Amino acid sequence: MFKRLPGDEARNLVTTTPDTAVVFRPAVLKTPALVTLIIYGWRFLVALVRTLWRHPIASAVPVALGALYAWHGWPLTASALGVVVLVLLAWAFCARDSFARLVGWRLLAWWRLMSVYCRHWQAVMDVSGLARRINGRAYMPRLLKVQCDSWADRITVRMLDGQAVKDWSDRTDNLAQGFGAVSCRVALIKGGRLLLTFPRSDPLAAPIPALPIPDEPSVGPVEIGKQEDGQPLKLKVHGTHVLIAGATGAGKGSFLWDTIRGLLPAMRAGLAEIWALDPKLMELSFGRELFRGRYASDPADCADLLDEAVSVMQKRAARFAGLQRSHTPTVEDPFILVLVDEVAFLTAYQPDKQLRQRISAALATLATQGRSVGVGVMAALQDPRKEVMNIRNLFPDKIALRLDESEQVDMVLGDGARDRGALADHISPVPELGAGVAYMRLETSPEPVRVRAAYVSDDDIRAMVATFTARGEAA
Known part of the structure; x- marks a missing residue:
């Protein structure tokens, strides 16, 4: 159908009808399986070290339980696990604020990270237009950290090179709906990093009665x-x-x-x-x-x-x-x-x-x-x-x-x-x-x-x- 070109390039031309434009098929470089395994192994090792560095206590608990099971069997392991759970429950009931600050909100942040944000991150980025595909390769904004408190999730994100804060602030509705939140707010932390705030509850939903008159005279705040x-x-x-x-x-x-x-x-x-x-x-x-x-x-x-x-x-x-x-x-x-x-x-x-x-x-x-x-x-x-x-x-x-x-x-x-x-x-x-x-x-x-x-x-x-x-x- 095509005239043979110098250098035998006709085989790299793809078309379906004579009237369509000529499309050049890009060259595909096949990565050896060994190289792929090395890359994924290195990424796994880096992620493991990062997890151990950032969450030493959370990482030490399963390691200790695993070692206890290997040395003394499941009865002692189950007993130790029960003691740990009882201690945490007692802590939660006796000192709720400190438990929430040191344990509760961190567990909630990990759960929200795995069940909501990691699960839907790629789909939301693609649909909202914040991800980019260049020459067949996908470039995705990076989810760095999730923090939780009593009313909101705070997500730290690294933008793609060349993105602006406005690219994200124009898509707050997409982000909120994509992650099941009522609203989303965007704030710049420093160059290239954003803080996304997703409220989970509304402490301002009910009217607030008049506050007591201060005891001390002051013109301060x-x-x-x-x-x-x-x-x-x-x-x-x-x-x-x-x-x-x-x-x-x-x-x-x-x-x-x-x-x-x-x-x-x-x-x-x-x-x-x-x-x-x-x-x-x-x-x-x-x-x-x-x-x-x-x-x-x-x-x-x-x-x-x-x-x-x-x-x-x-x-x-x-x-x-x-x-x-x-x-x-x-x-x-x-x-x-x-x-x-x-x-x-x-x-x-x-x-x-x-x-x-x-x-x-x-x-x-x-x-x-x-x-x-x-x-x-x-x-x-x-x-x-x-x-x-x-x-x-x-x-x-x-x-x-x-x-x-x-x-x-x-x-x-x-x-x-x-x-x-x-x-x-x-x-x-x-x-x-x-x-x-x-x-x-x-x-x-x-x-x-x-x-x-x-x-x-x-x-x-x-x-x-x-x-x-x-x-x-x-x-």
Whole structure:
């Protein structure tokens, strides 16, 4: 069918019909069986040494049992095994935390490694497009380590040469579904290595009741809820500014009232003040007595209160100049937290243009100059678009509650936050499941953290007002 070519290359041409393109069959080099056996033997030896090095105790147990069986038979071996099991059970019941840290989570990690990740690794990598095939050879990302704790599996992966973090963050849904998890988050450990987090449970599924009021006055990080890993959520308010964004009913009020609740002892001691702006007249007005006259709801009054805060800030800056670079709360110079609920009404939807510009200028001045002199801003809004809040980049710490659109996540938390797992647009609209749930991105860490703020009820606020005003007036 083909014309004979010089060098007799016609035998290397493959085709089925005269109209198809000519395909050259690649040369195949057959590896001798002895070489193959040597390669696999070497790999087995390396894997064995690595296992013994990484898991000496887990490797010593079966070796010891095997030696005991060879020397003394099965009765003594079974007895020794029973003693070991009883000791482990007693340890698990008497010291659950230490057993889980030293034994339990490691056993679970090994089981998850063998039953889930090794079992499905190749298929998931192929289907998700993270594996590559070049010239008939498969190149697979390498699974390095599996770690487990009470709520998630953490997988350390070595990427293929030339891959980028975005190649993995774009396939988080594929990875989560492939390994039977609800979600997947991708974080860069160092060049070429990623940390994949697959949550197994959700510690934030149930609402959190209001936390106790602290005993000691402090303006340090305020405990306001719980993180996804079960650790307390402590929000820094002194020395920073916080922006909170979320749709209607997402739970913005929880973050506001938890912050107020955590600062009550410091307010009672005169080390902190909260200046509240409440243009909606619904959220902060419920506890206006807590703010000792530093409360405004009318837009004009809000502008006056912001101008007063700017004046206090500038006077402090003039006194601190050349003497100190950071603020330490004192009775003479307390920490001032300017709390603004629905800031968009003041900066974008306010019909009075001059008043709107005045408020925006005051907020921008506080956000750029207030941190070092002890004047912080915490602002909450529903619509995070730039034309609504054009100074959102001046807030170092940002919190995204339930949002309506996926694009809004990056507007609040910064570019790429949603690709790294901040699925604020997927938070449930059911109040029992999603109210107060948010993703938080701090100035000190670019990775978003899933959190839930405690719910402060109307009765809790009434109790706060009664307790604080009674003790404050008595003092």
